[in-house]
Amino acid sequence: MAIDITTYDPKNLHLPEFDILHSGHLACPGCGAALGMRLALKALGPKTMVVIPACCWAVINGPYPYEALGVPVLQVAFETAAISASGIRAALDAQGKEGITVLAWAGDGGTFDIGFQSLSGAAERNDDIIYVCYDNEAYMNTGIQRSSATPYGAWTTTTPVESPKPEPKKNMVEIMAEHRVPYTATASLAFPEDFVRKLQKAQSIRGAKFIHLWSSCPPGHKSEERYSIRIARLAVETGVFPLYEVDYGTKYTINHEPAFTDINEYLKLQGRFRHLKPYHVENMRRNIEWEWKRLRAKVEMGEKLPLPPAPVHAPVDEGEHTPPAK
Amino acid sequence: MRMVIKGNGAVAHAVRLARPQVISAYPITPQTSIIEGIASMVAEGKIDARFIKVESEHSALAGCIAAESAGARTFTATSAQGLALMHEVIHWAAGARLPIVLANVNRAMAPGWSIWTDQTDSLSQRDTGWMQVYCQSAQEVVDSVIQAYKVSERVLLPTMVILDAFFLSHTYEDVEVPEPGLVDGFLPPLDLPQKMDLEHPAALGNLVFPDRYMEFRRKMDLAHQVALGVWDEVGREWGELTGRPYGLVEQYRMDDAELVLVTAATTASTARVVIDALRDEGVAAGLLRLRVFRPFPADLIRTILADRKKVVILDRNCSFGHHGIFHQEIKSALYELPAGQQPEMHGVIAGLGGRDVTVEDLRGMLMGVWEGRITKPVTWWNVLEAKGAETGAVAMG
Numbered sequence: 007m008a009i010d011i012t013t014y015d016p017k018n019l020h021l022p023e024f025d026i027l028h029s030g031h032l033a034c035p036g037c038g039a040a041l042g043m044r045l046a047l048k049a050l051g052p053k054t055m056v057v058i059p060a061c062c063w064a065v066i067n068g069p070y071p072y073e074a075l076g077v078p079v080l081q082v083a084f085e086t087a088a089i090s091a092s093g094i095r096a097a098l099d100a101q102g103k104e105g106i107t108v109l110a111w112a113g114d115g116g117t118f119d120i121g122f123q124s125l126s127g128a129a130e131r132n133d134d135i136i137y138v139c140y141d142n143e144a145y146m147n148t149g150i151q152r153s154s155a156t157p158y159g160a161w162t163t164t165t166p167v168e169s170p171k172p173e174p175k176k177n178m179v180e181i182m183a184e185h186r187v188p189y190t191a192t193a194s195l196a197f198p199e200d201f202v203r204k205l206q207k208a209q210s211i212r213g214a215k216f217i218h219l220w221s222s223c224p225p226g227h228k229s230e231e232r233y234s235i236r237i238a239r240l241a242v243e244t245g246v247f248p249l250y251e252v253d254y255g256t257k258y259t260i261n262h263e264p265a266f267t268d269i270n271e272y273l274k275l276q277g278r279f280r281h282l283k284p285y286h287v288e289n290m291r292r293n294i295e296w297e298w299k300r301l302r303a304k305v306e307m308g309e310k311l312p313l314p315p316a317p318v319h320a321p322v323d324e325g326e327h328t329p330p331a332k
Numbered sequence: 333m334r335m336v337i338k339g340n341g342a343v344a345h346a347v348r349l350a351r352p353q354v355i356s357a358y359p360i361t362p363q364t365s366i367i368e369g370i371a372s373m374v375a376e377g378k379i380d381a382r383f384i385k386v387e388s389e390h391s392a393l394a395g396c397i398a399a400e401s402a403g404a405r406t407f408t409a410t411s412a413q414g415l416a417l418m419h420e421v422i423h424w425a426a427g428a429r430l431p432i433v434l435a436n437v438n439r440a441m442a443p444g445w446s447i448w449t450d451q452t453d454s455l456s457q458r459d460t461g462w463m464q465v466y467c468q469s470a471q472e473v474v475d476s477v478i479q480a481y482k483v484s485e486r487v488l489l490p491t492m493v494i495l496d497a498f499f500l501s502h503t504y505e506d507v508e509v510p511e512p513g514l515v516d517g518f519l520p521p522l523d524l525p526q527k528m529d530l531e532h533p534a535a536l537g538n539l540v541f542p543d544r545y546m547e548f549r550r551k552m553d554l555a556h557q558v559a560l561g562v563w564d565e566v567g568r569e570w571g572e573l574t575g576r577p578y579g580l581v582e583q584y585r586m587d588d589a590e591l592v593l594v595t596a597a598t599t600a601s602t603a604r605v606v607i608d609a610l611r612d613e614g615v616a617a618g619l620l621r622l623r624v625f626r627p628f629p630a631d632l633i634r635t636i637l638a639d640r641k642k643v644v645i646l647d648r649n650c651s652f653g654h655h656g657i658f659h660q661e662i663k664s665a666l667y668e669l670p671a672g673q674q675p676e677m678h679g680v681i682a683g684l685g686g687r688d689v690t691v692e693d694l695r696g697m698l699m700g701v702w703e704g705r706i707t708k709p710v711t712w713w714n715v716l717e718a719k720g721a722e723t724g725a726v727a728m729g
């Protein structure tokens with residue numbers, strides 16, 4: 007049962023007090039990815055191993071011989087976050103090391119695009135990992151190029167204002183849910199208790215878990231640092247980024263019913279949308295409406311569907327194996 | 333225990349004996365039967381390992397990299413397109429100083445599709461920091477895989493154990509497969525000096541600024557230099573245990589040889605037949621077989637080839653726009669010899685895409701050079717020249 011996150015007091019958050027992310031990291035002011043990691047490690051605790059592919063976080067953690075995280079970190083090639091987490095899990099299992107959480111922490115480019123294949127592989131194998139995609143909606147580390155997570159209409163250096171991104175954002179959560187992994191969820195920096203709960207729920211489940219964290223990025227979104235949380239909140243309240251979770255690709259739960267605030271409130275705080283014409287905004291509105299219809303239909307469908315059947319286990323004495331057909 | 337097994341089976345048995353803890357692999361002809369064999373052994377409990385059945389070779393090696401970083405001994409195998417797909421993480425494994433062992437079945441690169449042997453796939457990975465061992469028999473495959481773990485874990489560098497497609501991967505041979513106890517005594521469990529560890533949290537692979545990067549790479553190069561001695565020592569130690577010693581190279585009838593064939597892998601077996609025949613005919617021929625190619629035993633090769641009359645270097649590969657790769661390497665190793673000690677050197681590119689290199693071919697090359705009929709520095713052996721090819725604009729036919 008989800009806690010009520012609509013009424014909590016942001017000045018009095020119920021979050022673990024300790025911090026595993028130390029000061030001295032190299033994130034820009036107002037970086038959502040840094041705050042996201044801080045919350046994630048508060049939620050998961052010190053018995054966590056973190057995989058970081060190429061992305062801003064490959065820099066944020068600090069240069070050799072320093073590191074900002076108080077847990078073991080493995081930096082890996084751009085497209086290998088998921089398989090690297092799987093590899094660590096296999097190594098821990100092989101050595102009989104239990105009770106360790108393996109967290110893959112990747113950007114949207116490393117998740118939606120170049121790392122998609124390895125992520126799909128890990129999900130299909132249902133490897134026991136938590137994969138968090140902090141989504142700042144572009145390749146920020148290389149200087150703001152579009153990814154398949156970049157929203158419709160947004161400016162990036164490869165979708166200039168004369169020709170802003172024509173396609174809507176790829177829906178990664180639904181794609182991951184369709185792998186029938188035990189748990190997928192979206193999360194927001196503006197709803198930290200919800201994010202922490204989701205991480206802890208993921209930690210309690212064996213198998214592949216995927217969390218999609220919408221993440222502010224002042225340099226990339228051309229926004230003011232002080233508005234990082236406000237923008238994250240507006241992404242949710244305008245309906246642009248619904249907060250929901252999916253169990254076994256089946257049971258969809260909406261965690262927060264948005265106010266459906268005028269989308270202009272969200273757009274006007276971000277320079278990456280400044281060039282938009284009214285028809286762009288209208289297209290966005292229509293897309294939000296359509297996406298919410300889909301989402302609510304999935305919630306309804308999930309209510310009618312059972313969770314996956316409990317597995318039947320092999321009898322103690324299995325007898326002879328039948329050789330495969332020739 | 334004596335077994336009649338293929339080269340690929342030899343890899344699987346050696347891997348079983350090396351007790352890897354994580355295997356991460358993906359199928360490709362003609363490597364596939366290695367991982368099928370290993371999959372069965374894992375399923376039957378003969379190997380106590382996790383086998384990650386990944387979705388690509390890129391992930392196969394990336395999985396090994398992560399597992400090894402977390403302290404597990406790992407193994408993977410691939411060939412040609414798969415090895416090329418791994419390229420980014422091939423660099424990564426060496427740069428991270430992880431003693432991963434990979435079996436590569438030498439196969440020609442596409443296009444056109446070819447599943448047959450040639451060395452371009454592995455030699456394209458020459459400069460990645462991996463050690464490379466070229467094998468000539470299934471017995472050597474078993475022995476080299478086990479030695480590779482020992483050497484790799486001593487110097488913290490990964491090793492590619494390389495076998496020819498079909499000629500070795502799919503040919504049955506009589507092989508002595510050592511007992512587990514013998515290998516356990518030879519190869520202690522993995523104990524990495526640095527790994528992911530909750531007690532000592534550290535970041536592996538972080539950003540390195542220019543003031544530190546070169547020091548990492550310098551240590552890698554030093555490790556290669558040290559590894560030359562370690563391969564020698566480990567090859568000797570293996571010999572004491574099994575009666576099958578190994579060196580960095582193998583010399584056959586080289587004592588007074590004036591005409592030397594340099595080659596690697598299974599062609600060496602064919603070559604021995606030719607060398608014997610030439611000796612019977614009164615030609616002082618000998619064979620130098622390259623085994624450990626990285627680190628490159630340049631000093632040893634220079635000493636061996638000094639004062640020989642003529643050297644024929646057979647490459648089952650080509651660095652387009654230059655020579656065959658073994659040819660280049662041997663030439664550069666011999667550059668330091670004084671002019672009077674330099675042999676005449678001829679490169680022959682042959683057997684690409686699995687074309688047979690027969691006894692007649694080898695005799696033709698050797699006698700062509702010996703009798704002065706082959707004078708060019710590089711000869712493409714036995715190729716049909718297409719009409720108009722000299723314009724550079726004809727690609728097929």
Ligand SMILES: Cc1ncc(C[n+]2csc(CCOP(=O)(O)OP(=O)(O)O)c2C)c(N)n1
Nearest residue numbers: 060061062084113114115116144145146147
């Ligand atoms: C194979 C490969 N291609 C390209 C790059 C260059 N590169 C590094 S980070 C990055 C963008 C990362 O974007 P994202 O995953 O969204 O993370 P962010 O930087 O936004 O945090 C790119 C393109 C790389 N490191 N490796």
Ligand SMILES: [Mg+2]
Nearest residue numbers: 113114144146
């Ligand atoms: Mg990004």
